[in-house]
Every structure is written in C-alpha cells, then in structure tokens.
Amino acid sequence: MKKILPLVFILITFLGYNTQSRNLWAFLSYTSFNSPEGPYIETYLSVAANSVKFVKNDHGKFQATVNILMTFKQENEIVAFKKYELNTAEIEDTLNIDFHFIDQQRFAVPNGTYDFEIQIADKNKTVAATPYTQSITIDYPIDKPSFSGIQLVKSYSSAIVPSTLTKSGYDLVPYTFTFYPENESKMIFYSELYNIGKTVGNDQKFLISFYLESFESNLKLNSYSKAKKETSKDVNVLLSEISIENLPSGNYNLVLEARNQQNELVASKKIFFQRMNPKAQISLSDLGSTEIANTFAESIINPDSLREYINSGYPIATGLEKSFIRGSLKKADLVTMQQFFYSFWINRDQQNPEMAWNNYKEQVYKVQVNFGTPVKKGYQTDRGRVYLEYGPPNTRSTQYMEPSNYPYEIWQYYTLNNSQRNRKFVFYSPDMVTSDFTLLHSDATGEVTNLRWKIDLRNRIYESRDLQDTQVINSWGDMQTDYWELPN
Numbered sequence: 001m002k003k004i005l006p007l008v009f010i011l012i013t014f015l016g017y018n019t020q021s022r023n024l025w026a027f028l029s030y031t032s033f034n035s036p037e038g039p040y041i042e043t044y045l046s047v048a049a050n051s052v053k054f055v056k057n058d059h060g061k062f063q064a065t066v067n068i069l070m071t072f073k074q075e076n077e078i079v080a081f082k083k084y085e086l087n088t089a090e091i092e093d094t095l096n097i098d099f100h101f102i103d104q105q106r107f108a109v110p111n112g113t114y115d116f117e118i119q120i121a122d123k124n125k126t127v128a129a130t131p132y133t134q135s136i137t138i139d140y141p142i143d144k145p146s147f148s149g150i151q152l153v154k155s156y157s158s159a160i161v162p163s164t165l166t167k168s169g170y171d172l173v174p175y176t177f178t179f180y181p182e183n184e185s186k187m188i189f190y191s192e193l194y195n196i197g198k199t200v201g202n203d204q205k206f207l208i209s210f211y212l213e214s215f216e217s218n219l220k221l222n223s224y225s226k227a228k229k230e231t232s233k234d235v236n237v238l239l240s241e242i243s244i245e246n247l248p249s250g251n252y253n254l255v256l257e258a259r260n261q262q263n264e265l266v267a268s269k270k271i272f273f274q275r276m277n278p279k280a281q282i283s284l285s286d287l288g289s290t291e292i293a294n295t296f297a298e299s300i301i302n303p304d305s306l307r308e309y310i311n312s313g314y315p316i317a318t319g320l321e322k323s324f325i326r327g328s329l330k331k332a333d334l335v336t337m338q339q340f341f342y343s344f345w346i347n348r349d350q351q352n353p354e355m356a357w358n359n360y361k362e363q364v365y366k367v368q369v370n371f372g373t374p375v376k377k378g379y380q381t382d383r384g385r386v387y388l389e390y391g392p393p394n395t396r397s398t399q400y401m402e403p404s405n406y407p408y409e410i411w412q413y414y415t416l417n418n419s420q421r422n423r424k425f426v427f428y429s430p431d432m433v434t435s436d437f438t439l440l441h442s443d444a445t446g447e448v449t450n451l452r453w454k455i456d457l458r459n460r461i462y463e464s465r466d467l468q469d470t471q472v473i474n475s476w477g478d479m480q481t482d483y484w485e486l487p488n
Contacts, residue, residue, distance in 0.1 A: 024066070024122050025051040027176050031149030033167075034140040034194050041107045041138070042151070043070065044174035045120075049088060049097040053124040061090040065123040072107060072114040072136075079114060080107045085123065104164050104174060113137045145196045147256055147269035152178070153188040156239065168192075168237045178273045180244060188241040191269065193258055197232040199266045204232050206266075207259045210240065214318040215251035215272060215446055216389055218417070219347055221318075248280035250319020251446045270419070272445045281323050290339040296354040297342035306337045309357075312364045312379045313344055315388040363388055373436045382439040383409070383427055390416055393425075397483035405457045405480060406430050409437060412487040416444055424484060426453050454480060 025048040032041045045068070052064040064087070071081040088101045116136045121129035140146055152175040159166040165173065172190055180187065193208065200206045211225035224247065230236055238256065251274055258267040292298045300306045307329060314325050324340060332340070345353035367387050368378035378384040387393075393411035400407040408428040416423045423444040427437035441453035450456065457480060 024120070024125075024127075026066070026120050028118060029152070029174070029176050029178070030116075030136070031151045032136075032138050033148040033192060034146075038108060038110055039138050039140050041072075041109055041136070043103075043105045043107070044151075044176045045086070045103040045105075046100045046176035047086070047103075047120075049099050049101055052088070052122050054088070054091070054094045054097065055124050057090065059090060061092060062094050063090050064088045067119075067121050067123050067129065068103075069117075069119040069129070070105065070107070071117050072109055073117070074112060074114055080109055082107070100176075102174065102176065106164065109138055111138050111140060140194065142195070143198060145199050145258060145267040146194050147258070147267055148192040148194070150254060150256065150269055150271045151190045152176075152271075152273075153190055153239075156188065156190075168239070170239060172239075178271070180273060180275045180277075182277050182279065185243065185245040186241050187244050187254065187273070188239075189254060190237075190239045191256055193236040193238065193267060194234070196236055196258055196267070197234070200232050200260045202232060205229050205261060206232055207261075207263070208236065208238060208257070209259070210238070210242070210254065210256050212242065212247070213253045213255055213270075215253050215417075216316050217318065217348065218253070219318060220255075221252075244275060244277075246280050247275050247277055248319035248323045249276050249278060250274070250322060252319070274446070275319065280320070281327060287336060287339045287343065290343045292335075292338050292342050295342050296357070297338045297345075300338065300341070301334065303334050303337065306334070306341060307332075309361075310337060310341055310344070312377070313360070315379055315385040316360075317344070360388075371437075373434050375434065376436060381436055383437050386411070386425055386439065395487040397487050399480070399483070402480075407432060407437070408440070408457055408480065410480070410483045410487055413444075420444060424487065426457075426480075426484070428457055 027046045028043060030041055030043045032039060034040075047066055049064065052066060054062040054064045057063045066086050067083075068086055069081070069083045072079045082105055086101070086103045091097070114136045115133055117131055117133045119129035119131045121127060151172065154173040154175040156170045156172050159169055159171045163171065165171045167190065170190075175188070189210075196206060197204070206229070207227055208230050209225065209227035212221045213219060214221070224242055224244075226240070226242075242254075251272065253270045253272055255270040256268060257265060260266055300309070310325060310329055314322060317325060321340075321344060329337070329340075342353065345357045349356035364379055366378075367381075367384035370378065371381045371384040371387070372378035373381065379388055390413060394414045395412040397410045397412075399405065399409075402408075406428045408426060411425040411427070413420075413423045413425075415421060424442060425439060425444070425447070426441040428440045429435060429437045439448060440456060441450040442448060
C-alpha cells in the first residue's frame with residue numbers, strides 16, 4: 001500500500017526533497033546540463049509562503065526570509081556551496097499568502113559522484129535547520145551522445161533579457177514537483193541532447209522522440225507519444241509538452257529517445273512522475289474492439305474466477321487499467337471482462353499473452369502462500385504487491401522477536417526496473433497478530449519514504465514526541481540499522 005505520511009513525503013526522481021520542519025514546507029528538485037565550460041547542476045526550490053513567518057520590514061511591508069545552505073562534497077571535501085537568504089516579495093498584509101516563492105541556483109561541477117546536502121530554516125523562527133542529503137552522479141561522456149537531465153517546466157516565454165531562467169532563448173519557469181494534480185492539464189519539459197553528431201555524423205538526420213510509459217510495467221502509452229526528425233548539432237534542444245488532461249491517476253515515466261537512421265537507439269533519458277486524475281476512465285468502446293475469439297481469455301467462462309484473475313493483476317497494472325479494476329470491474333459483464341483480460345496480457349506479451357498470464361499466475365500463488373492473511377489475499381498485501389511488481393528480493397532480512405521493535409523485514413534489490421540500484425524496503429507488523437506487514441519505508445522511486453522509520457519501528461515501547469527525530473539509540477538486540485546498511 002502506498003501512502004503519504006503526515007511528516008515527510010519524499011519522491012526522489014531527479015531529487016525530490018520535501019521537508020516539514022516546524023510547519024516549513026519546501027520542495028527541491030534538480031537537474032544537470034553540460035556546457036562548453038563543463039557540466040553544471042541547477043536546483044529548483046519552492047517554498048510555501050503560508051508555512052513561513054512574515055514580519056514587517058523597514059518599508060512597513062511584510063516579508064519572509066529563509067536561510068539556505070547547499071553543499072556538494074566529495075570524500076568530505078567541499079567542491080561547491082552556496083549560503084544565502086531567500087526573500088519573499090513584499091506584501092501589504094498577511095491575510096492571503098496562499099502561494100509559493102521559487103528560487104533557482106546553478107553549481108558548476110565536473111563529472112563525478114557527490115554528496116549533496118541542503119539545510120533550510122525560517123529566519124524568523126528559532127528552529128534549527130534540518131539537513132537532507134542525497135548522492136548525485138554527473139556523467140557526460142565526450143565521445144558519445146547523451147541527454148541532459150529533464151527539467152519540468154511550469155511555463156515558458158521568449159527571453160527578452162537573459163536571466164538565470166534563460167536557456168536556448170527561452171525563460172523557463174521551473175515546475176518543482178514530480179506530482180501532477182487534477183488541475184494540471186499539460187506536462188512541459190526541457191532537455192538538451194549532446195554529441196549526437198559523434199554517432200550519426202554532422203548535419204545528418206536522426207529521430208528524436210518522447211513518450212509516457214507505465215512506471216510499474218514500462219509499457220509505452222502510444223497515445224502519449226511524439227517523434228520528429230532533427231538535424232544533428234553540437235546541442236539539440238527539446239522544449240515540448242504533452243497533454244495529460246485524460247491521463248489517469250498512476251505512476252509514470254517520461255522517456256526521451258534519440259535514434260539513428262537505422263532506428264537504433266543511441267541515447268535515452270527518463271524521469272518519474274505521479275498523476276492524480278480520478279475523472280479519467282478506461283473507454284469501454286475501446287475494449288469492445290478487442291477480438292477475443294479463439295483466445296485463452298474466451299475460454300474463461302466463470303465470471304467470479306475471471307474477476308479474481310483481473311484483480312490479481314492490480315499490482316502491475318497501468319493507471320488506466322487500475323481505474324477500470326477499481327471502478328468498472330464489479331459491474332462488468334463476462335465479455336467485457338474477457339476483453340479487458342486479453343488486452344491486459346497482450347499488451348505485456350504480444351507473442352504469447354497466455355504464457356505471460358500463466359507465469360504471473362504462478363507468482364500470485366507464491367505470494368498467496370507466503371504473504372496471504374486471514375483478511376487479505378496475498379496480492380493485496382504490501383509485501384505481495386512489491387514482490388509481484390519488482391520480483392523476489394535479492395536479500396530478505398527478517399526479525400520478528402526483537403525486544404524493542406515491532407516485527408519487521410528489510411528487503412534489498414540490487415537492481416530495480418533496470419534503472420535503480422541498491423533499493424530497499426522496510427515492512428513491519430504493528431498489530432503483531434495478522435502477519436500483514438505494512439510498507440513502512442523505501443528509498444525506491446515512487447514508494448513511500450519515511451525518514452522516521454526507525455522511530456516508528458520502535459513505537460512498540462517508545463513514542464517520540466519530537467517530529468524532528470529520525471534516529472534512535474540502539475538498544476540490546478536491535479538489528480534494524482545493520483540490516484539496512486548490510487542486508488543479509
């Protein structure tokens with residue numbers, strides 16, 4: 001089960017940083033670019049004005065200020081840093097401060113891996129800054145094509161006077177989140193492609209494309225796809241947008257690709273985002289065109305069995321498929337369910353959808369045996385969902401009898417979705433009865449992140465009243481830190 005925690009909800013895509021420090025709400029993202037002078041990182045910080053304290057300044061107007069420190073370190077040596085104050089605009093009164101103020105910074109950093117840290121605090125409150133750290137890798141090869149990071153954009157316009165917002169002749173107002181609520185109808189993005197001529201030749205044609213894909217299954221959504229021919233340059237710029245008005249709620253990737261004239265992939269880039277759009281529903285008319293005659297789906301004639309088969313696919317379903325399962329499955333007739341079921345599996349394996357289903361069914365049986373509870377099917381549990389979505393973990397550390405902690409498990413994946421490395425999941429059983437282990441924390445993209453997971457794990461005997469606490473003092477028998485840092 002994916003959830004938003006009341007204290008901290010962090011989605012790390014390029015970097016998603018979200019802190020609630022004594023009611024201060026700030027959101028940070030970043031992306032990287034290359035230039036003739038070398039690579040650089042841009043940071044985009046958005047602070048909720050209603051979460052900071054406004055005071056009267058010398059002009060008799062109200063203004064708020066946050067203190068910010070950003071550092072980039074390698075082996076504990078500072079490579080780049082900025083310490084500064086970020087001020088809001090001056091306002092006449094504080095009756096209506098429902099807005100965000102945005103800051104953008106650039107840091108010149110060579111290729112390499114860095115420990116990035118940000119500390120942010122309200123200048124007008126006596127609250128210490130809470131640091132957040134993240135490992136960042138910059139890698140722009142000189143001898144082959146590569147995309148820059150992907151900057152999400154709120155709006156853009158032709159630049160009249162160059163500023164820190166200017167790139168390639170446009171002023172780009174950053175979109176600092178990786179979450180698109182229902183009122184956002186389009187996704188605007190900017191990226192740069194470097195050295196494509198190293199592969200296709202100078203002034204040669206190549207294909208650049210972008211599309212959305214399901215995060216869980218990497219299925220390409222063809223209705224959210226565009227492609228165009230370009231001529232190779234030192235830097236090819238991509239500033240474009242996709243309508244997401246009808247994109248259902250779910251987890252997605254935006255994918256950029258460059259292909260040569262032989263349609264071979266020579267460079268790609270993707271970022272994760274979430275969409276909330278409860279109004280979007282699957283079109284039953286589209287399902288009606290699905291031909292199921294003489295298919296394995298047609299042979300399933302028991303409505304209850306078929307409905308259960310479809311429900312079991314929820315952990316790997318796309319956003320649109322999930323909307324059908326949640327909203328339409330209960331009332332769907334047999335033929336509609338057969339059409340949906342066949343469409344579901346042929347989208348995953350066009351050559352042999354029946355084999356794909358049979359293989360998945362075996363995994364559903366495994367999670368039922370291992371994770372099913374008296375009140376939940378195995379695929380409905382958090383452990384079952386993670387197992388079906390990502391496969392079996394490479395390591396699974398279990399502790400059910402520690403004196404200070406609730407029963408818990410820590411799963412480690414060496415590789416996740418072919419893109420994430422060394423990702424972990426912490427499950428725990430706060431009721432200690434049903435064996436329904438809830439996902440407490442993960443460092444994987446798109447999963448719940450809870451920096452207080454060690455505190456919550458120990459709530460069995462100790463309840464912290466300080467919302468800033470993220471660490472516990474180890475007591476006899478505790479292994480959670482060892483299992484997190486060195487899973488076995």
